[in-house]
Amino acid sequence: MAVLILGATGATGQLVVKDLLSSNQSVIALVRSPNLPPHPNLEQIQGTVLTLSEAKLIKILARVECIASCLGHNLTFKGIYGQPRMLVRDSIMQICQLERLIRKTLTRRKPLRIILMSSSGSQNLDLAEPISKSQKMALAIIRCLVPPHLDNERAANYLRCEIKNDYQLKWIIVRPDTLINEKDISNYALHASPERSAIFDPGTTSRINVANFMARLTREDYLFDYWEGKMPVIYNCQTQESLDLEERF
Structure with a gap:
């Protein structure tokens, strides 16, 4: 069956589409x-x-x-402060609600998988990730002044909380740090929680690496199963010592 891409014309979404098509996926x-x-x-x-x-x-x-969401807000005044303010959260909610309707008439062979691109500034509250007081204050200000960040948090929390016991919906939330553009896939590291402050000591993640990881999650069952229900943080890495976690399998 096909993979549905949301935000397919965005900077990262286009790369996810390209990666999937290069692997002969629909x-x-x-x-x-x-x-x-x-x-x-x-x-x-x-x-x-x-x-x-x-x-x-x-x-x-x-x-x-499988659904891979690379939805985001355009970096314009209207895109950041206009409607819909909760673009990502509302889209994910609609998908989940309609999926429940589908089950009443269609028996799926497998649960629906949702892969959501978020950011390293969105905390995984299931792990009580420690952050400094200064970062807490900065995030509180960002929530008030930058609606897209709050949108990312609410979308992640919807998946974490609202469908926690729905075994026909499986999810992974991918958290890149500062996004940069690179031409080629490079080494990247995956962590259960941020290794550095997203506000005061951010790392970098190339969009093509995010796209590669998300595309692999759609086709590599063991990789999806490992990260299912989790919020992996992805960073570019320079050394062989910290290659992506799936190489340890």
């Missing part, structure tokens, strides 16, 4: 305008989770077993 991409390069395994559907009708979304969801 992709359904929700796009504001169908301007991704054509490919026989790519179906572009114009619209978003919040603009398409429920009937159309249900038909799309019935065709997929």
Whole structure:
């Protein structure tokens, strides 16, 4: 079955689509305008989770077993402060609610998998990740002044809390640090929690590495099973000593 990509025309979303297609996977991409390069395994559907009708979304969801969300807010005044303020959270909620409707008429062979791109500034409250008082204060200010950060937190907390006991929905929240552009995939490290302060000592993560990890989660069952229900933090790394965690399997 196909992989559904949300935010497929964004800087990271396009790279996820490219990685999936290079592995001969079928992709359904929700796009504001169908301007991704054509490919026989790519179906572009114009619209978003919040603009398409429920009937159309249900038909799309019935065709997929995995969703990778790279949704984010445009870095403009309207994109940051305009509607929908909770774009990511509301999209994930709609997906989960419609999935429950689908189960009443469709028996899935596997639970629906959701892979959500977030950020290292979004805490995993299940682990009570320690942060300094200064970072707590900075995050409190950011929540008030930068709605996209609060959106990321609420989307993550929805998956953590609202579908915690729903065994037909499985999720992973991928947390990159400061995103940068690189042409090629490089070594990257995965950690259960941040290794450095996202505010005062941020690391870097190339978008192509995030895309590679997310794409691998859609096709490598052992990797998904390891991180299922967790919020891995991904950093670029320079040394062989800290290669990505899945190499330890």
